Amino acid sequence: MLSLNAFESGMLFEQQLIEDESLLRYQACADFWRRHCYPLPRDIAQVVFDVWKGPKALLKDIDRYLQGEAPVIKAPPSQEETLASRHEQILARINQVKQQWCEAVSELEALFESSGIDRRKFNRGNQAKWIEKITAWAQEEAKNYQLPEALGKFSQRFLDERTKAGGVTPRHPLFVAIDNLLSEPLSIKDLVLTRALSEIRETVAQEKRRRGELGFDDMLSRLDAALRSESGEALAAAIRTRFPVAMIDEFQDTDPQQYRIFRRIWRHQPDTALLLIGDPKQAIYAFRGADIFTYMKARSEVSAHYTLDTNWRSAPGMVNSVNKLFSQMNDAFMFRDIPFSPVKFAQRNQSLQFKVNDVPQPAMTLWLMEGESCGSGDYQSYMAQVCATQIRDWLRAGQTGDALLMNGDASRPVRASDISVLVRSRREAALIRDALTLLAIPSVYLSNRDSVFETLEAQEMLWVLQAVMAPERENTLRSALATSMMGLTALDIETLNNDENAWDAVVEEFDGYRQMWHKRGVMPMLRALMSARNIAENLLATAGGERRLTDILHISELLQEAGSQLESEHALVRWLAQHILEPDSNASSQQLRLESDKHLVQIVTIHKSKGLEYSLVWLPFITHFPRAGSGFLSR
Template identity: 35%
Template sequence: MKHFDIWATPLDGIRLIDASAGTGKTYTIAALVLRLLLEKRLRISEILVVTYTEAATEDLKARIREKIRDAQRVFQGGETDEAFLRDLSGRQEDMDAGLEVLAEALRDYDEASIFTIHGFCQRMLMDNALEACTFFDSELLSDTRGLLEEIAGDFFREHFYQAGILFVEYGRKFFNTATVLKYIGQSHSRPDLEIIPAFAEVDPHEITLAEQEFSQLFSAAVESWHQARDHIYSILMNDPGLSLSKYKKSNIEPWLAAMDGMLTMPTPTVDFFDKFEKFTTGHIEASVKKGHVPPVHPFFDVCENLGQARSRLLDLYDKRVKHLRRKVIEFIRRELLVRKRQESLYSFDDLLSELSRALAGPSGKSIADNIRKKFPAAMIDEFQDTDPVQYEIFRNIYGAEGLLYLIGDPKQAIYSFRGADIFTYMEASQKAGSRATLVTNWRSVPELITAVNTIFTRPQTPFAFSAIIASAVRPPVEVRQAKLLIDGRDESPFQLWIVRREQDPENKSTKLIAKERARKRILNAVVHEIIRLLTLGHEQRAMIGNTPLKASDIAVLVRTNSEACLTQQALAGCGVVSVLHSNASVFLSPEAGEMQRLLLAVADPGNERKLKSALVTDALGLKGADLDEIDENRWLDRIASFRGYHDQWLRNGFIGMFRAFMAKESVRSRLIACKDGERRLTNMLHLAEILHKQETERHLGMAGLLKFLNEKINSPQADEEEYQLRLESDRDCVRIVTIHKAKGLEYPVVFCPFSWGGVRSGKPGTDKPVVFHDPQNSNALIMDIGSENIEQHKELALLEEISEDIRLLYVALTRASCRCYMVWGALSGGEYSAPAYLFHQVKAATPSRMMEDTANRFKSLADEELIADIAALEQASGNTVVSTRLPSGKPGQLSLIQPHETRLEFKAFDGVISRNFRIASFSSLVQEHGGADILDYDSIHKASRDSETTPGAVAPESAAIFSFPQGAGPGTFMHDLLEHYDFTCEDRQVLRKLVRDKLQLHGYAVSWEEAIVAMVDNVIMTPLLADDPECRLSQVSGPARLNEMEFYFPQVSVSAGAIKAIINRGGKRSSGVEDNQVSHGFGAKTLEGFMKGFVDLVFQRNGRFYIVDWKSNHLGNRVEDYSQDRLRKIIRDRSYDLQYHIYTVALHRYLGSRLADYEYLKHFGGVFYIFLRGVDKSRGPGFGIFHDRPEQELVLELSNIFAGHCRQ
């Protein structure tokens, strides 16, 4: 393949770059960006760079910016070791112009167009919304699993609830929610997937007749068995004509016991035991000795007929299952689209499919032109992880003109489980205008490069498909990578540990070693070697350049999360500290179960079973025996403490309760004392963070949060990055990393102990669908659910799995920079594995035949033959691969104590840390200054006795709203409801459905529906201003409102007392609080940092902007209890006037930065505090609605003092 030359590559057309591991892919992207900036004079915003993860996006942004800065420094006369930058500088005809280009790129770098694939598609759909016919008001659904489960449940109800019990029993093994979702995999998001064959639906009447026949014969068998069991036993035990080899006397009683179990079932079953045929006439007749007459009995005849009836019935069931397999996929595909449209939802996959649809539609050329005009040049990073939809998007945009670079490495395509399609890369490589490869490995030492080259270039078709080319890479001319030297010696950088066969105890032969035994022996060897290396590094005998080897230089790469846990346990058992980096979900951890038990007890502290379950968690530390020793007083204390946590949860939210719980119960110290304490504590805190986020973003109450946790534990999604296990420590620890997580990373020393695991332990099971790419049909993606060619298709699917297993091995071996340890040998299950294919390959006409022949050869290899194959590999590598027998013996404990350690002392700190710098809010201000009871949620209030006796009071139609529960929880419910309701919607049923959904979500009875609907109607239909009857919320459309407006603004050395003074001297306000006095005293404490908050609602009407704050406070049971006088008193007593002044300053600053002609008096209409229980549309704005617009001078003075522009 042609070698890539940064200067020779054209800056037009579609170009593909193969970037082998360690060859500087990101550097090349940055170099291309520099060429486009300087040669094509493109702006940094006009160069599109697309990758696949947020982390990769941030890395690319940082690396490209750094390279632009490096170029700028060189252009200014700085020195550099990089030939590219020297050449770039030398090619500039006008250095000043070049410097200006680079300066502009850095100045505008915040506009750099470096996106994830989903981010790019979302932006393009929004930019071309009219042409693409997309909608702005759809909600992004990050996880479609819940919707898929709902659809699958509907399918089961439709096809199984009315089915006979026999079919339900049979179909259970093929159809349940979990297995169906696993079975369909990503098929719902792959519109190109073709399902074969098309099975016809079985006639239900035919099934009914077969079921009736089977049930009648089953009943006859039951009756005959009960009557003649002992006689049948005697026949089978004593008949002289029966073959003793087929009817061993020791087997007769177990067979009869199995028949007892089957025929005593309450209903007929098609689930027969293995040896049922032993009781059939046909089998008995075939098992008689020569010259003897077979024994006869009516029961044998019944069993013969029953077995045949069962076969006929199961054949019909099998056809029905195959038909339903296809039908469930079609049903889920169809219903998923329908329901997402009905509920205005879209998924990440929809972003791609919608843009692809738009580009292929009537306006496609216009959209492509728009995108290409915006981004004349594009680069797709990690292109080996693409799929047909993604490729089609960029081909439609840049196929005719423009520049498109496709950059990736097919040898590192390891994400098929996420929908990545290596065959798309193969197609793109054939259609690209040119294909070149990066050939210099900057990561590894030369000997390691040679070893890996040999492993992957020596075999025939090393990656199982000829389109995946195994190009050899080379070290740089001037070697930069420091070697690992031990006692000054350069040991072989590639160590291949060989596991030999073990003696079979049943005979004199040898056999492959079982997986579990092999793992234990291998881990012992790995831990022993790690301890040896760490000890040598501690003694400064193992050195990388001038630096001693340390624990964080070592990584153990594993295939699965279970292997990662086994490795961490083995290391911990010998005193080696490690950290785990995997894609396992934190909801799969033991701590998730513990968190659930703890929260269930907090939610229901009176439940003895739940409380005891919580107390015996590791977080609280009691044992089962300890519970028996708790006396009544101690038990009542525990109930009281959990009731306290319950109240804190209701009052302060989940995170407030959790922090108090962790502190009071000493959970941190208890968990950290465990052997894997850091891991456990990290998981517990991670779970708390997730729950807090769910609570705040989705406004979940106690029941909602527990439901969320239960759902995630029962169906965790490991590929959700937010939920993946976090590193428990950044200390100097050995890294344990799954290979998928290690992609893109490098480590000085790498251990690959489990790369022999193989794929599926052989061929896929017969009861599973087979997904493969059809080479006879342009590599189209096919799912075979039972065609006549399924066996050939299994071979194709297995070959694809083998290819990915080889690619997984390639990723693992290329992570090392100094040394790599790999394990191979006589390991059970290794026949269908990457090492078997690479090391013991049998030449054949096709890769599939080669794979099968190699697997068969491996299973019969003697140790001598296996070692001979490895010796040939060593010789071919120039002895850069060195094989030795797997080290044996049990590892000891790691001990790195220095004999004469230097006494450590804390360094004295004499600096000054400001205690005032923080993020403040209204809530924190009133809490700190005597207002602990006036937090910014809707407290419980009682009407004054005076208001209760006011004569002539008239109750509104919605009187029941006064009885609605009071406190923070109901307030959160009302906020959530109003946030998600479209005030302009005239369909009453939409409101009713939303009310019911929100009542259920927050744990309130649906019987409150009428009261809440009436409340909402009053709130949106009541005029907000007495002099403007048309100013109603029902007139505020979605584009004219902003819910939960979050704000931050800096505050510079402002005292709370100064804020109070300004508000108090601010002069008479239009509807202000009497005497303009903020009620709660604020001291002279200085505040620095940021002021933050959330405004419930900002809306625009007739060019003016208004603030709305919802209040669910209960002030009494009549409208008159919500009069203006009463509201002003509450505003004063609760310091809400301080709150709305802060909100006003925030909106004032925001509008000033967004509106070119902003004027306070022209654009700001004021603040509405709407006390939801007291609004009555028949009474107007005089009740339940407080309005004020602070004077302009006051707002300006407050804004200035926050900014530090005024004297205090």
């Protein structure tokens, strides 16, 4: 739109679109780090380092806010405040409490003895240990923001909760001072983030202007600004003339800026149509700036609402179960502007069923853990075990023809690939994979975004390449032979050590790989080594071998690609070592590839499962969710 209407939009004709701004943002972040962190005194630099180890860690915290419209800081720090002044203020607060503690510690034992403190929750033995640890801390001058874990036991709020009903609560100005100290964060984080956001965004913008470049976010920002300028109506009219009808799919994932653009061009315009298609329950791109309130605002501004009333995928029992579950509350999705609308099932799915031992299974089953309450760790362990056990029982029944997926007169046994487990995170996925592995059930995590350079295979590949490059170095060669991909035992290696002829043969073998690498490249050399050492066969014979072989082949391809651009074998080894030290999981080329998902239970995040379809689905941790932090940023 900008280039087609360059005159109305004020768009420069000679500008280049850049699809990936990540390198620009990193360079700007590194510049910020050099300007502000390098000159810091050692004590303040250590405080910053305790939060972020370097510019890459800082960028990870703010990257989402460097894209799209600038975020609003809820409670911005004063422009005059510096890291040094904040640091001194925090240390002064800590030292004040330390001084009060040293002055009052001799009074505490008598104070607690004369109070109604519940000794079952605040016993004398622990009390003495806590006082001893805090006293040792209080006698040293504060140099960092670390507080003893036990300090919170002496806050007035905590002591109020630990006093017996009707008893005398221990009270002292020290306890109130501890309350006040703990109530406000002892951190420079908000100060650094606020400055970083402002300066890095400006640095990136300046660099793009200097280069004559713009990104996707810039196009939106410029179109938004152009539509609000003096020539905005002419630009909107030109766009409407070219596109009188606009159909916006997945509208729930739009942000306020995008909606302003649509609204400015098409709303209340004769002979035009603006169709907004979306489902707020599927809003998944909040991390990119999408705003569910934008959807709600748009919905309230449009009088004509049309709803799809038929589920074409699911069995009747599943559709009815979902209708029943979400009809239990008036505001099932928290906001009245997002109502739940029951749907019908498709007649073609009338005969879809899951039978075990010839008994139709409920479309939806809710598992309840026994007992009144439990910790989140116990809950997750229990549900992972229940989930894995249920899947094992289904698969066993499928092997004997007793667990069948029915569709009319047709039926087939349940297979592992029919089953999906939905999770929220990599950690939850690991819990399920571990539970399934204990029962010898193979699985695959479809949402894995780890870098292949973070794997054991990457480190082992480095040792192998180092050995190929210098097989005459015994320690280097021995390290390569000891890798798990080689499949040798400690006894095998010891036998080689004691047999000079056998060892010389291995040295000669690896020298041959070195010559092949030099003449033909790294990939042919690795293929020859893998063939001679039966690496693929050995790995596939072990648990998780397919995953490991996939990673080895992936790393081999990346090495071949990098090798074509580097001047020597030594440079390629340095390249691999550097990528192991600093893997980048955001680089698509590095992300772990999927090993074959044939005959595997599929584990996938709820986010990634959108639009996918599975016969049998487990949500083992659906009642466990992280508490959202209040944060200090908002869009």
